[in-house]
Amino acid sequence: MQHFAELLDSLVFQPARNAKLRLITTYLASTPDPDRGYALAALTGTLDLPNAKPALLREFGVQRLGETLFTLSYDYVGDLAETLSLVWDANVKPDAEATGPQAGHNRPPPSLGEVVDRLRLTSKRETPRLIETWLDELDATGRWALIKLVTGALRVGVSARLAKQAAADLGGVSVDDVEEVWHGLKPPYKSLFDWLTKGAPRPAVATTTAVFRPLMLANPLDEAELPSLDPLAYRAEWKWDGIRVQLAAGGEQRRIFTRGGDDATSAFPDIVEAMDFDAVLDGELLVAHPGIGDVGPTIAPFNDLQQRLNRKTITPKMLRDYPAHVRLYDALFLGGEDLRARSFDERRTKLETWFGEKPRGPFDLSPLIRFTTWDELSEMRAGARAAEIEGLMLKRADSAYVAGRPKGPWFKWKRAALTADCVLMYAQRGHGKRSSYYSDYTFGCWRDEELVPVGKAYSGFTDEELLRLDKWVRDHTTNRFGPVREVEPGLVLEIAFDAVQRSTRHKSGIAMRFPRVHRIRWDKPYAEADKLATLEAMLAA
Amino acid sequence: MTADPTPSDPRSWLFTTPQGLYCAPGDFHIDPAWAVKRAVVTHGHGDHARAGHGATLATRETIEIMKVRFGEELGAVQGLRYGETVRIGDVDVRLVPAGHILGSAQIVLDWQGSRIVVSGDFKRRRDPTCPPFEPVKCDVFITEATFALPVFRHPPDSHEIGRLLQSLKTFPERCHLVGVYALGKCQRVIRLLREAGYDKRIWLHGALVSLCDLYTREGVDLGDIAPVGEMGRNPKDDLFGRDVFKGAIVLCPPGALADRWSRRFPDPLPVAASGWMRVRARARQRGAELPLVISDHADWDELCRTIRDVQAPKLWVTHGREDALVHQARSMGVEAEALHVAGREEEGA
Incomplete structure (x- = not known):
């Protein structure tokens, strides 16, 4: 447990992906089974433990420390789990000359495996006592990790995919190989580690279809390459602005996975209810209000979909106001048959047949776009201004469904970005390698005589440009707030973004989707930057 | 500040002035924030040791540190060994290890049978660069409170x-x-x-x-x-x-x-x-x-332990989060109150 706690603690402070991978791989390599397996389960969100409520933690804190000291401490720290972990040994005899993290106790702290096993076997009534005992045995970092474990989310900036990548690195295999076997396995993943580290045979791919299969992803289209591609060899469809999901159902199992393999099933009971099939389907999750008669569903803005994400409890009101919908792109399995080696055209035909068998509730098909020349398609792309369309997808008619992002068979051809000239207002230091550079920029547009912030960007410039931007910020600072500098208006940034949305969180009332620095307009007078009204006119209907 | 100094009323002979803590019967300041005639300095950190005093008394090591930091701006100086006593005015002044940094000292003030100890900054755990804190029994203990919350428990x-x-x-x-x-x-x-x-x-x-x-x-x-x-x-x-x-x-x-x-x-x-x-x-x-987590200041447990060790019936709490420590000391039966001294901020540590 202590070892695992140190890992989580390191991950929290480490912003770089590769460094996180190194930390996890190092941990997995140096930790025995079953602890490392449970750690992997915790990081990938597959560890299902009985939950402790925050109220219990508060009660613990007040019992040990008294109301006054606990409240003062909580006010200062601001996070309940962390406060409790730090104040815990209040009733232990203070011993400043302590030499070990467990000073004052004579029992060794529990291992992660012990924690998991005992939590599973202990009745709900007995769980608080058990947690209390462990809190006594662990050091502050260990307590913090334990509390994270028993209250649910770890929140250490590691996706399920990243954790699996670390496991794959440990065994020198590809992460897609791990994905293929993953959902047939259970914590503590002994057979997985036997395969990765001890030369045991690869675990069998699960036979039920309700497991995650790595998604096939597209590369951005280089328009210069277009003339060399044969338009008749490709199929086109709209790229919908939602969340890519995989629906996997078979037997009693119904699961919804995100692109990274995270399990999102519990957030969308309205979709799960309609998954009365034996199939693995690829589609776009959207919020859509059902159509009537021949009129198809109306896609709601991405903002509405965000109301359904990252929710612990789903209320009937949310289901009513923001009904979920999946627009289907592809079929990986149908009726137990693996279609992934078949061509796109064959899979599409089978998907259409399956879809036509009966009413499919909150599902529809992403329509194919008929075209004969690239110019024709290009025109349609330019004309598509509906908010829910991000651009086009091009898929080779003969392409098999391959995990990952193979070069060639699939392209995404995003709608041309919108741009606006904005004035730099604040700059903030970046993280990791950029910690000595002012690399995160907040910019604004004119509302009458006043600049109002409209967005924030931290990409789109070269290293040389960053050096120059950093110097500009330092030379034009008017105010400092910790890591943030306010600068005098003077520098115009041409910002590219995918869309403009309404937002109640920003003073300007709008928010940009995917803003990035397109060009730095060193020459442009800042008074000539765009007006807020210009952005408001771009608001999706 | 108030009436004539009397030994039975510690506030009457050691109190705060705009320059900092002032000892009336000795006519000197302790760690003054501004230049004064006579200063006694606990240790060399910038918020305690300043240049420009008429005369400065500190440990020999602290004087050396101040020489490196301030050079010529330092006025008359007197360096003491730990444990050595000097009389300033009517007050006996003794410097005792505080365990904070090289040269750091508590200032033990004896006046007409009454004893106040000004801890300066201190810690209780071992430090390979300076001698350890020595608890001195006293009537009033003036403690720092940089990390005076139960959340601060420094690991080994x-x-x-x-x-x-x-x-x-x-x-x-x-x-x-x-x-x-x-x-x-x-x-x-x-x-x-x-x-x-x-x-x-x-x-x-x-x-x-x-x-x-x-x-x-x-x-x-x-x-x-x-x-x-x-x-x-x-x-x-x-x-x-x-x-x-x-x-x-x-x-x-x-x-x-x-x-x-x-x-x-x-x-x-x-x-x-x-x-x-x-x-x-x-x-x-x-x-x-x-x-x-490596600190040169006492953590919560060390602060509580020190209150017990010095056995002072009165505790004055300076810079930091005094609320929690005052609360804690009172629950330990000590008459505790906050003491606001000019020029103390939260940084350091």
């Missing part, structure tokens, strides 16, 4: 240094840039590394060099240390200079961690060593990727 130093050494193993190609205060923390971290068996060269930011030299002269063995100087500054003509810092430990003031100065190092991993690192939000604020 060896554990934290172990985390730094582990990180060097995990990221052997990254330069570990450790933010430390120039006086005390810097030298203590170096000694702790040496005790943990780290014998490679430790590199220093220019601002740390003169105080490290002083510690060495005072007999604290810092091993192989060297200034970074201009090495690696120009990426074009000094590739060698940059490679030297791969997997090396470089110490610098906390402000230099995210300063342009740090760009010369290969993929620097920012480390911060401070008691504030105990709280994750604060560690993140500082941009530390490896926060080490």
